[in-house]
Structure formats: structure tokens, C-alpha cells
Amino acid sequence: MIKNADPFAALRIETPPSTLREMALERMRRAIISGLYEPGARLVERTLCEQLGVSRSVIREVIRHLEAEGLVEMLAKQGPIVARLEWDDARQIYEIRAALEATAVADCAKVATDRVKALLRQSLSELDKTSQQNSPLGILDATTSFYRTIFHAGGHTIAWDIVSRLNSRISRLRVMTLSTPNRTTSGPSQIREIFACIEKNEPEAAAAACRAHVAAAAAIAESIIGGK
Amino acid sequence: MIKNADPFAALRIETPPSTLREMALERMRRAIISGLYEPGARLVERTLCEQLGVSRSVIREVIRHLEAEGLVEMLAKQGPIVARLEWDDARQIYEIRAALEATAVADCAKVATDRVKALLRQSLSELDKTSQQNSPLGILDATTSFYRTIFHAGGHTIAWDIVSRLNSRISRLRVMTLSTPNRTTSGPSQIREIFACIEKNEPEAAAAACRAHVAAAAAIAESIIGGK
């Protein structure tokens, strides 16, 4: 699994986003996730061309990608719209997240090295800072990096891809739950609990804490839009 | 979740695949899954245009979609290739499948109605027929329809999407495992075991049987390409 260390790796010149398409994809994805485009809003291709300053080819390919990611829906004979989120879908997503994250957390607790623990501690302090600043997007980023470390430490790269994608579909919901009173304090404390179990290398307890965390988030989400 | 029954629904004219792009997407996906394009093979756009008889715009949008699905990889400055499958990825996929399928099977066992059981029985007989004919693709289809019924019965539509996508990434592997001697008999018997537990509405046992089934498939897969 470990690549054979290439001594010349440091010399390699990386050209990260390079193509217009990749940049546009990133922008569009963030625009949808951040709520700039409302769910159900039509994504008129020519309008997007002007807004992003690229041609329709680029926009269309980006839309195909987002469609496969589940962030964009295609209405027959009407074109793309920002995907709407039914509560039932959100519920399923929280369920799947609970399963995958609990597994990842448990595995991480089994194998966590000092280095991993240090990374997690770093994400936690970032989380503290952003939650004191009451910055929902910052909290989201810190939480994301916390979980990313966990998934990668346990070798669950594919599960991480899936979870990331699912999370982007419920991103608006996540931001809303974070704005709930007292969520700013209960969220970090639950994550801290997960970390404590990992630090002590207790897989079972870590998984349980993780399930509790996701369940709490799902409950808040339901109280917000459940009835809709 | 149930739509209000529209008495005029039967009048509605459906135009299912209509666009060139959707047809091309279907064709390409099947071509990759069936192994017509080998893993790692370059997908030269202009060549695909001729093979499918469509323009590059269509091909490119299809490739974007398949890329997001994980069936196609983009090599920087070289273009798309059919995604290669490392054993480590396959291992992770089997792991995730085990988790999601076990959950779905358990939920199905909890709520399975006679109608669902009848559908499952139908898939089973299809499975028997195809495995006697030693038709790997037929077995795959029957297994797929068996699981589709299970996931939908329990309301796990999103998990089903995920599992379908994962399965398409390991499709070649699945066909190879089905061609293994005695797999043609052990596979169906394990699935039959799952069904027996569902029929008796025993969630725990069903989940266990399901995990065993996936684990067995993973073990065979590893014995085939594990060392590679």
C-alpha cells in the first residue's frame, strides 16, 4: 500500500487545478454547498457561463460531474437544477454516515499512532477556535479534517470519498444544525469524546461515541426540517 | 413517501432514454463493466466518437459522468483511461458492501411483507436457472435484482445507489469470482440462506448470513488477484 519512496518526488512540479474545468467544478461545488445557489434553483447554462467566465462546454461537463455526485438534478426538457433534499434522503445519509464513520473510528482507535493523535489534536484545537468564533463554515472545515485524518489513518480512503460526497449533499443541513443554540458546545464535546477514546485506543467506545455524535446531529437536523 | 395516486398516470407518455448522452452513458458504462475496455486502456475521445457514432461533446460529458462514478480515471495531460482496480481498493469496497448490505438485509428481515418475499423468491429462481446455465452475467443480474429488492424494501435507496456504484467498480472481479469452481454452487446457497432468514423475519441471522456471503466473495477475489 505504501508507495516505494521516490527520492525525486520532491522535484516533481505539480500543476494542481490547471484546467478551467477543474476550477469551475470547484467553484460550482462550493457555490452549491455554501447555499449560494438555493436547492431547486435552475442552473441556466448560459447564465453560468457569464458568471464563471467560461464557455458552455466547460459548464456542461461540470454539471455532468455534479450530477453524478448528486448535487445537481436533471429535469427532463428543463435542464439542471440544484438538487433538493428530502428529509428521507437526509435520514438515510445520516444512517450511512453513522455506519461508515463508526467503523472508521474504531479502526483508527486500533492503530492510531502518536502522529495521528497529534494531527487529531490539531484539528480539535482548530475546532475550539472556530466554535468560539461562532463560524459555522470554520467548524465544518475543522470537523472535516478531523474525520479525514481518522478515515485515512485506518486506510478507509474509499469510505472517505463516499462520506465526503454524502456530506456535501447535506451541507446546508449541517450548517443549519451548527447554528442551533447549544450545538456549538455539544458538538465539540462529542467530538472530543471520540478523540478521548481513540487516544486510549478503545475501538468499541470510540465507535459508540461516534454513533452518538451522528445520531445527535441527525436528531437536530430532523427537528429543523423533519416535518417539511 | 407514497405519491398520491394519479388516475391519469397511465396516460403519461414516458420518453426514457431519449438523449444521445444518456444512451451513450449506458453503453459506455456497460462496455467498461463487461470488460470490453480493459482497465488502464486509454479512452481516446475521437475514437469513441466513431465507435458510438456521436460527437465529442457527448463523449466528453459521458466521460465526466463516469469519472465521477469512479469508472474512469483522468491522467493529467494524457486524458481518460478505464479505472484500474488495486486490491486494496477492492478490499475496502467489499468491506463497505458488507456493512451496508448487512444493515439493509436486517432491516428487510424486519419489515418484509409477503410481496417482498415473493419478489425475492423470483430472483432466487432466476439465480438457480442462470447458475445451472453457468452464465456469469446472468448470475450477476439475478443477484443484483435480489439485493435491489432488499434495499428498496427497507427504504435504503441511497445505500443502494452507493452499493451499485461500488459493484460496478469491482464488476470484473465479480465475474471472475463467479467463474471459480464451486462458486457457482456456494454462492447461490449462501444467498438462499439470507433469504431463509428474511423469510423467517430474523434480522440478526440474516445480517450474519449476508456478512458471510460478502466475506466469502472477498476471500475468493483476494485469492485471484490479491497478490497483484
Add this chain to the structure above:
DNA sequence: TGCTGTCCGATGGTATACCAACATACGAGC
């Protein structure tokens, strides 16, 4: 007043044209 037929703008579907970057082959020079 209300229905219907027609026109026109908006929009997505599809095809094509152009360009830059890369890979390969080939030839000149050491």
C-alpha cells in the same frame, strides 16, 4: 370573457472548429 392557435424568445442538445501541449520520429552535429 374565455378559449385556442400562433409566434417568438429562451434553453438545452449536438456538432464542429480552433488551439496548445505532448509524444514520437527523424535528422543534424558532435
Add this chain to the structure above:
DNA sequence: GCTCGTATGTTGGTATACCATCGGACAGCA
């Protein structure tokens, strides 16, 4: 003979042109 530079063809990236269809506005007719 080996190496380097150059020419050329292939390929993906991007932009644009054209067409069919849909939806709404408007006008005519009962």
C-alpha cells in the same frame, strides 16, 4: 554511435454555431 533539436501528428481543452423544443405572450374568434 550517441545526443540533442526540430518537425509533425495526435490528443485533449475550449469556444462557438446550429437546431429542436418548450413556455409564455399575444391576438383572434366564439
